[in-house]
Amino acid sequence: MPAPILITGAGQRIGLAFAQHCLANNQPVIVTYRSYRPGVDALQKAGAQCLHADFSTIDGIDDFITRLRAKTDSLRAIIHNASDWMPESEETDSSEVMNAMMQIHAMTPYRINLVCRDLLESGEGNRDIVHMTDYVVEKGSAKHIAYSASKAALANLTLSFSRLLAPRVKVNSVAPSLIMFNPGDSDAYREKTLKKSLMGIEPGIQVAVDSLQFLLDNPYMTGRTLSLDGGRHLA
Numbered sequence: 001m002p003a004p005i006l007i008t009g010a011g012q013r014i015g016l017a018f019a020q021h022c023l024a025n026n027q028p029v030i031v032t033y034r035s036y037r038p039g040v041d042a043l044q045k046a047g048a049q050c051l052h053a054d055f056s057t058i059d060g061i062d063d064f065i066t067r068l069r070a071k072t073d074s075l076r077a078i079i080h081n082a083s084d085w086m087p088e089s090e091e092t093d094s095s096e097v098m099n100a101m102m103q104i105h106a107m108t109p110y111r112i113n114l115v116c117r118d119l120l121e122s123g124e125g126n127r128d129i130v131h132m133t134d135y136v137v138e139k140g141s142a143k144h145i146a147y148s149a150s151k152a153a154l155a156n157l158t159l160s161f162s163r164l165l166a167p168r169v170k171v172n173s174v175a176p177s178l179i180m181f182n183p184g185d186s187d188a189y190r191e192k193t194l195k196k197s198l199m200g201i202e203p204g205i206q207v208a209v210d211s212l213q214f215l216l217d218n219p220y221m222t223g224r225t226l227s228l229d230g231g232r233h234l235a
């Protein structure tokens with residue numbers, strides 16, 4: 001039985017789709033979820049090991065790591081997918097926004113990577129860490145300042161961990177811009193967002209799944225970012 005892939009925040013959307021893709025290809029997964037969504041139920045039925053985890057505190061991260069270690073002594077990969085797109089707002093204290101964003105996008109991957117490196121270093125074959133960052137790392141964002149800064153911190157962790165863990169473990173980022181709209185997004189928002197890239201499409205979840213699989217399969221790519229943005233930097 002291959003070592004499992006750990007995917008954080010896999011109750012919906014990209015994390016869920018990649019977990020389903022892995023299971024369909026006989027690759028075991030351990031997924032984390034914060035809210036119990038229908039996707040978690042589906043994953044459980046398909047054979048995933050599903051662990052509740054709330055990474056908003058250090059205790060929450062450490063408690064998860066303890067339960068992870070009880071499930072496995074080896075990991076094929078860690079996909080740091082869990083994320084929150086919190087905007088700055090008048091209702092929320094800015095320190096709260098920055099702390100929450102740094103906690104989920106920087107502290108959580110940082111701590112899990114350091115404490116769980118032995119799980120990746122054991123066993124044979126390719127071993128990977130993938131950080132899901134964002135196109136805004138390059139450009140910033142006026143409405144999601146802390147989110148953007150915390151994803152930039154995550155992009156930088158890709159560089160440091162690729163140095164630390166080479167050659168046993170490859171460490172890369174995927175930096176998407178629009179992959180899929182949220183159900184509540186208005187027509188006006190959709191139209192405006194589609195115009196931001198050269199390709200002008202909502203690519204859908206499969207491009208993210210294919211990109212993650214590409215990184216896991218590629219033996220010579222580490223410390224790099226795979227940009228999934230439809231040429232948005234040129235539009």
Ligand SMILES: NC(=O)c1ccc[n+]([C@@H]2O[C@H](COP(=O)([O-])OP(=O)(O)OC[C@H]3O[C@@H](n4cnc5c(N)ncnc54)[C@H](OP(=O)(O)O)[C@@H]3O)[C@@H](O)[C@H]2O)c1
Pocket residue numbers: 008009010011012013014015033034035037053054055056080081082083084085104132133134135175176177178179180181
């Ligand atoms: N989708 C896009 O178009 C797009 C664009 C740019 C970047 N990305 C990046 O790609 C990745 C996947 O995107 P997505 O849209 O599929 O993600 P998503 O729908 O936002 O799902 C992320 C999951 O992370 C979980 N999470 C958030 N905060 C958490 C915490 N403190 N502790 C534990 N779990 C937590 C959420 O749990 P709950 O279910 O409880 O909310 C959620 O299910 C993310 O890293 C995102 O930033 C996506």
